[in-house]
Structures are given as C-alpha cells and as structure tokens.
Amino acid sequence: MFQNIGELLLLLWRTLQALPAAKRQMRKTFEQCFEIGNASLLMACVLALFIGGVLALQTGPVLAQRGLTGFIGQIVGLSLCKELAPVMMAVLIAGRIGSAMAAEIGSMTVYQEIDALRTMNINPVHYLVLPRLLAITASLPILVVFAMLVGWLGGALVSVYNYQIAISFEAYFTSLREGVDSLDVLNGLIKSAVFAVVIGLVACHQGLQTIGGPRGIGRSVTKAVVNSIVLILILDYFLTRALIQLDR
Numbered sequence: 001m002f003q004n005i006g007e008l009l010l011l012l013w014r015t016l017q018a019l020p021a022a023k024r025q026m027r028k029t030f031e032q033c034f035e036i037g038n039a040s041l042l043m044a045c046v047l048a049l050f051i052g053g054v055l056a057l058q059t060g061p062v063l064a065q066r067g068l069t070g071f072i073g074q075i076v077g078l079s080l081c082k083e084l085a086p087v088m089m090a091v092l093i094a095g096r097i098g099s100a101m102a103a104e105i106g107s108m109t110v111y112q113e114i115d116a117l118r119t120m121n122i123n124p125v126h127y128l129v130l131p132r133l134l135a136i137t138a139s140l141p142i143l144v145v146f147a148m149l150v151g152w153l154g155g156a157l158v159s160v161y162n163y164q165i166a167i168s169f170e171a172y173f174t175s176l177r178e179g180v181d182s183l184d185v186l187n188g189l190i191k192s193a194v195f196a197v198v199i200g201l202v203a204c205h206q207g208l209q210t211i212g213g214p215r216g217i218g219r220s221v222t223k224a225v226v227n228s229i230v231l232i233l234i235l236d237y238f239l240t241r242a243l244i245q246l247d248r
Contacts, residue, residue, distance in 0.1 A: 097199070141193055
C-alpha cells in the first residue's frame, strides 16, 4: 500500500514537472476531453436525474408528515452539491474512463509500445499521462455541474407530481435558492477536481505497471477501478471535514 502511494505521488510530481509541455499536447488533451466529457454526458445526466428523484422520493413524504415540505429543495440541493453529484460522477468516471485509461496504457506497456516511446526519446509521462490528467481534471467538474442541475430538476419533478409531497415548482426552487449558495457549489467542484486527479493518476499508474499478457491487463483495469473508488470514498471524508472547518 505504501509503495503504491509513493509511486502515485512520484507520478504526480513528474506530471506537474511536465506541465510546461502541455501546449504541445493540446490536441491529445482535447481528444481526451471529448471522450471523458461529451461521451459521458448523457449517462451522467440520466444518473443525476434519478438520484435527484430518489432523494425527493425518500425525504419528501417524511417532511410532508411534519409540515416541512418547504425544506425539500434545500435537502435535495445541498445533498447533490456537496456529496452525491461529485462522488457519484467520480465513481461513474472511474468505472467508465479510468478502466479505459488503464486498459489502453496497460496494452501499450505489455506490447512494449512504452519502451518504443522511450527509445524514440519520448517521455511517456509527457505523451500519455499529462493529456489524460489535464482532460479528466477539466471535464469532471463540468460533468458535476450538469449533474447538479439535472438532479435538481429530477427532485423538482418528483416533488411536484408525487401526491404525498405535491408542492409547486416555485416553492421547490425558492427553497433550493434559499438553501444553496455559491460556496456549496464550489465545495462540490473542489471535491470533483481532487477526485479527477486521483482517478487519472491511479488509472495511468496501473497501466504503466502492467505485466503479463491479457490477464495482466485485466488485473490492472480491476485494480484501477477498485483503488480509485476506495480512494474517492476515503478522500471524500477528509475533504468534507476540511471544507466544514473552512466554512466555520
């Protein structure tokens, strides 16, 4: 575990050192942004829509029994902004994009394409890791913003058309506006940026460490996804605690 953490930190340091070369990798970065962001947008919106709906469905009737339906917008809004949108989008991207990154780089490692890059004096960190890390760090927060908006809409639809809640769109969004401010949205964006760096680093690291044939690639993909999700959940706790301290 400590060896993996050390290797991840070393890979992060080498990637940061490669930042001056980012301009030469802009085309690859934009290609990765399209794959991570645009190709994942529909899936992210569908997931967020139903997460917002489930939040309203679970909390709305309980609040209605106590005459507190005016707070449902705040509950759905804050839950999505601070926790569910960044965490669920990060898990989605870890499964969809992290696995693809690990498989692609792992295949290149197994079939000695990484050695060929080094032979041609091309740094694999500059050529492979840097564009992917920049792309996922830029794309995931944007996906989280879309998830927040669509999740709020899902909560509104359930709140309005569920007979146990039955509040108006105006009352729902008034509650949402009163309970959610820009700092709450910023909390979610900060978390998503950190999660994006973790996913990119773990996926690229596992790909570069791949050994063996197709079975080794499969193991690397599995490790990349599992390790990313575990780190996301662990970091979510510490980030939440740190952000709460800053808010105070």
